[in-house]
Amino acid sequence: xxxxxxxxxxxxxxxxxxxxxxxxxxxxxxxxxxxxxxxxxxxxxxxxxxxxxxxxxxxxxxxxx
Numbered sequence: 597x598x599x600x601x602x603x604x605x606x607x608x609x610x611x612x613x614x615x616x617x618x619x620x621x622x623x624x625x626x627x628x629x630x631x632x633x634x635x636x637x638x639x640x641x642x643x644x645x646x647x648x649x650x651x652x653x654x655x656x657x658x659x660x661x
Contacts, residue, residue: 616642
């Protein structure tokens with residue numbers, strides 16, 4: 597399992613990115629705001645788990661002067 601992940605992590609990340617883009621597109625095309633709100637919360641969790649902030653800065657560097 598670990599060998600598979602290490603050999604194919606780039607493809608897995610590519611698929612994950614495509615799924616995120618597809619879900620974002622679908623939620624923006626629907627007329628309700630509830631799905632937009634839920635998806636925004638999911639994206640917020642993804643951003644919290646990311647090593648890069650949404651503005652492109654590295655974690656720990658946001659807001660530092």
